[in-house]
Amino acid sequence: MRSSSARTEGKSSGEALHIADVPGEWDVHKPRLGSEFELIARYFAPLARGFPGAYGLLDDVALINPAPGNELAVKTDTIVGGVDFLADTPPELIARKALRVNLSDLAAKAAVPRAYLIDLVLPDTVDEAWIAAFAAGLAHDQDEYGVHLVGGDMSSTSGPIVIAVTALGEVALGRVVRRGGAQPNDTVFVTGTIGDAVLGLSLLDGTLTGLEPASAAFLSARYRLPEPRVALGRRLAGIASAAIDVSDGLVADLRHVCGTSQLSAIIEAKLVPLSHAARKAIGDDRARLARALTGGDDYEILFTAPAVAAARVAELSRSSGVAISAIGRMVPPAAGDQASVVVLDDSGRPIPFASEGWTHFRRGPRERDPR
Ligand SMILES: [Mg+2]
Numbered sequence: 001m002r003s004s005s006a007r008t009e010g011k012s013s014g015e016a017l018h019i020a021d022v023p024g025e026w027d028v029h030k031p032r033l034g035s036e037f038e039l040i041a042r043y044f045a046p047l048a049r050g051f052p053g054a055y056g057l058l059d060d061v062a063l064i065n066p067a068p069g070n071e072l073a074v075k076t077d078t079i080v081g082g083v084d085f086l087a088d089t090p091p092e093l094i095a096r097k098a099l100r101v102n103l104s105d106l107a108a109k110a111a112v113p114r115a116y117l118i119d120l121v122l123p124d125t126v127d128e129a130w131i132a133a134f135a136a137g138l139a140h141d142q143d144e145y146g147v148h149l150v151g152g153d154m155s156s157t158s159g160p161i162v163i164a165v166t167a168l169g170e171v172a173l174g175r176v177v178r179r180g181g182a183q184p185n186d187t188v189f190v191t192g193t194i195g196d197a198v199l200g201l202s203l204l205d206g207t208l209t210g211l212e213p214a215s216a217a218f219l220s221a222r223y224r225l226p227e228p229r230v231a232l233g234r235r236l237a238g239i240a241s242a243a244i245d246v247s248d249g250l251v252a253d254l255r256h257v258c259g260t261s262q263l264s265a266i267i268e269a270k271l272v273p274l275s276h277a278a279r280k281a282i283g284d285d286r287a288r289l290a291r292a293l294t295g296g297d298d299y300e301i302l303f304t305a306p307a308v309a310a311a312r313v314a315e316l317s318r319s320s321g322v323a324i325s326a327i328g329r330m331v332p333p334a335a336g337d338q339a340s341v342v343v344l345d346d347s348g349r350p351i352p353f354a355s356e357g358w359t360h361f362r363r364g365p366r367e368r369d370p371r
Helices: 004-009 036-048 052-057 091-108 128-145 196-204 213-224 250-261 276-282 286-294 307-320
Strands: 070-080 112-122 148-156 162-172 187-191 242-245 264-268 301-305 324-331 341-344
Touching (some): 036 052, 036 128, 036 148, 052 148, 070 091, 091 112, 091 128, 091 162, 091 301, 128 148, 187 307, 213 276, 242 250, 250 264, 250 286, 250 341, 276 286
Parallel strands (some): 112 148
Antiparallel strands (some): 112 162
16 A cells, blocks of 8 residues: 555655645645554554465555466445445444445456455544554454455545445456346346345435334444345356346346346336335335335345246355345347336336436435435
């Protein structure tokens, strides 16, 4: 890892840029934090132990060799305070979620996570206790998912916290599960339950109230700390024809699969798996049901598979202990029509959605609810 000030100090003498010339917000030498090199040595270098190619975070690059017969799958995701997480989120949880959302993408591609890099851009409201707790969160999930930190970067800002994680995984050569492989009549499956996270967010921001404590705690936890389907995902190769993780929302992510596969999808709302807590939160409220179907952050895996794979899907669910539900099927798009997702209600009528899911730079369901 290195910092912006390390960059400026490292200029050759002919083009020396003194640290004092750099605008204040780029000065990472905040007295309360000590130097970035001390921070890296104290909190981040220990996270590289056990991965020889990381060189203890003391070199300029890391070396990664996929096992024979495998290739590297790479994924990056950036989260911003006030946009992707609530400002008062404990740093351990911010760290774990930042890592987990990337592992979720690897899982949806049948890749096994191995390593990650992290870029931290921190405002001066962050103190050393925050960094210690953040690193402890990473350490916890490194153990849980068997990954190591192999590099990164630090900088400072007058804006919100920005965290970018790049995750590296291994997938058997040619076995990656892509978005575009769905075929007409393939069944659409989803793991776990859908909508918990967006309902949890509604509880945290106060737009959903009156739920009994156990359900509220469950939904909030699903939002704050997703469980990427890492163990299940690696076994999707050879079963799934297409897959994606549900990060933007069930309908939006299925639409991504439809667009890339050049197909449409028909989903039955009553088949979409909802947790007990989500059912209680939704009740008969159709707007809340729509929110559950289009809200993001579930980090379940949505995949398609041909009918002949049904027994293997059932076996995958049994042996992994994760529920897998069939929720609809892929169909050719209507002539002249774009690939679309239609969700039918109990009486077979399409449910209209104001928005299919989260998107940056456009009105989306989270716009009212900055996280
Ligand atoms: Mg994704």
